[in-house]
Amino acid sequence: MRVDMYPLEWIERLKLGRGGIRPSTPLKVSPVVIGLGFTSLLTDVSSEMVNSLLPVYVVLHLHLSPLQFGIVDGLYNGFAIALFSLFAGFLADRTSRQKEVALCGYGVSAACKLLLLWVGTTYGWLLLVIGLDRLGKGIRAAPRDALISLNTAPEHYASAYSIHRAMDACGSLLGPIIAFLLLAALPGAFDAVWITSFAFAVLGVAALWLFVPRTTRAEPTPVPSPVPRGLLSSRRFLAIAAVGALLALTTISDGFIYLMLQEKSGTAASYFPLFYVMTAAGYMIFSVPAGRLADRSSRSAVFICGYGVLVLLYALLFFSGNISVGTAVACLAMLGLYYAATEGILMALASAVIPAARRTGGIALIATGIGLGKLSSSVIFGALWQGVGLKYSVLIFGAAMGIAVVIAVTLLRATDNES
Amino acid sequence: MKARPVAIFTALTACIAVLLAVYLLHVKRRTEAIQNTPAPTSDLPAAPAHVESPSVHRPDASGAPAEPPPVAAADPAPPAVTDEQRSPQQANLLFFRHMGVDQHYGKVAWTDSGQPQVVNYVDAMACEVVYVSGGHGICLSADRGVFTTYAASLFDARTFAVSATMPLKGIPSRARVSIDGSVAAFTVFVSGHGYTTLDFSTQTLLLNTSTAAVIADLESFTVRRDGKVIESPDFNFWGVTFTPDAKKFYATLSTSQKHFLVRGDIATRSAEVIHENVECPSLSPDATRVAYKKRLMVGNRILWQLQVLDLATGRETALSERRSIDDQLEWLDDAHVLYSVPAAEDGSSPSTDVWVAPADARSAPRMYQRNAYSPASARCKDAEACAAPSRPRVDL
Missing domain, CATH: 1.20.1250.20 (MFS general substrate transporter like domains)
Structure with missing residues (x-):
């Protein structure tokens, strides 16, 4: 088997990092x-x-x-x-x-x-x-x-x-x-x-x-072909890649969310840059706590929770009428929290299953899946918006994301024991 | 290994910071130099308008379009009380945004066609886009702060007193006022849908100039094409131009990559498609023709050719302007159109000039007003609305 060509350390570490055994080594940031x-x-x-x-x-x-x-x-x-x-x-x-x-x-x-x-x-x-x-x-x-x-x-x-x-x-x-x-x-x-x-x-x-x-650290192991066949035969890797792309496909791009928040809260559209800055602020504040929590408990759990926050945000956008500026700020904080709990965590999940010698390509593959998912999502959302209007597009995306989250949980669970 | 990179990085940061500071200082000097460019008569008594001695280079009057043709050669001191027979009347005033890189940059300015070389500046009024007609003006302005915000102001064309101000949803693009001064329209670009992409949509509103109330957002209009109602969320309207009775208007409707000329009716909130590939229409004073820019694809580039459409016959005439022009044209009179052109083709100058071209394409375009943008050749229904703005008396 191709996987055997690589040092077993990553598999060992993966095993080590599971089943409640959590590192007690203090965090040392390189x-x-x-x-x-x-x-x-x-x-x-x-x-x-x-x-x-x-x-x-x-x-x-x-x-x-x-x-x-x-x-x-x-x-x-x-x-x-x-x-x-x-x-x-x-x-x-x-x-x-x-x-x-x-x-x-x-x-x-x-x-x-x-x-x-x-x-x-x-x-x-x-x-x-x-x-x-x-x-x-x-x-x-x-x-x-x-x-x-x-x-x-x-x-x-x-x-x-x-x-x-x-x-x-x-x-x-x-x-x-x-x-x-x-x-x-x-x-x-x-x-x-x-x-x-x-x-x-x-x-x-x-x-x-x-x-x-x-x-x-990555020993320059000769890679026979540019296609990481070893990776593509790892079910865990495929599951992570699929989960990333699928969830990206059902994510509404930020621009549309800002538009809805702006309409519901009645703030001037010229404050759009401020919305963006507040999301970034939320991301910045929640990122490290979310990351540490993921390392201590479970990365996939934190990752799924991040998308849970996003589903909640969609529900809020769908059910609420006019909202106050304070609520809008809270929504932006939720968006920041979602980023904090998902973006880097997915890369951590992926890095744990990709051998060092194929790390970059593997990450690029996952990132590409996510990128194409996002691209398709904005096209689909735009089309939906034309068809059924903004409000029901949110409902459809929210429902799709609910299903995607269930699939993600199933996939991540099913491949959790893989070695 | 540890200390050296830090030392190099610190040194590099210091170097770049110094270089950057020098450059920014240079820019600061440049902007200050602009603001402090001596103006000969800048210390006139506090009045809304200043009179400047000739800082404007006018082309020689060798060709017909260089001078506004309908202007009487007589002293225009009380302007526009002559020829009441014509409807609408010509105020013989040109309002515009001053683009000269000097202390008046971005301010509203106006000239009287009797003394075209005298530019009057309205220093109290800075606008990105300005338009005046029927004694009423509209100014779309930008307030630059931590986040730039935009506003529309309605003002009196004689005193420049602002009667109302409203915040705008996006970046100012076009503005128009009807000939009787009763209705104003403006278009802004909203770049919201994707913050990090260069994706724009437009918003076009109609305003009642006396109450400052929003009459309608054009997107709420019912649009028909060949009798059938068409609708789509990707409707974008821009470039309104009013009919002389101010009851109807023409505008561009963009949807599904097509650009239609629509004729709208304000009372019934409806519009119909009457032509294709027309952007930024501008109705002639006699209401028989529409001047506009036509979108042409040349290779990968979009070029805009200036055209005049005869509304009765549907005949299109390409104007003699060979450059690609991205502007809403303004009729100087029934035979000539005005439009602005960047002063430097590479965008190195923030300035633009206003050019004039004959509507029948018989002769070449000419420079009309240097350092100007957003020209408005004021018109009116009655002589009072055409009166020139008040200004300090100057002995000439």
């Missing part, structure tokens, strides 16, 4: 995880600065009237990026160069910030730069997550991911605020915003370069 956290923090400040201002830039500075360039391009790009990140993941494993591949991804995104200065009024070029930026994001995510787990003891995977995600969320919280403050101080000076964003991105790349050592 400086590598902190380094990666800084990289993500700085990079997110950089990218969210740009993202939060792009609409204003396009309409008020370039005097363009953009409309509906969205969905077709989004699908096409999403698919291309998914394929590319898979390839990058397998390449990273094969050469055992996660750090270099991640650097490449961060570097591309950093360069895009500078390119923004030159694209000018051509909307097509602007979209190209944004696409390139997303590509960089696609390339870097899997090797970065692989580096986190490769530098952490398996019993602390969830904690390590949660610390990284908290720092990441902190960056996406600060980004829009810095951007808006900068523009308030220097009216109309978008070049100042792009340059500042570029400076943060460069620091992010530098943090990765300086604080994260090259992978040594």
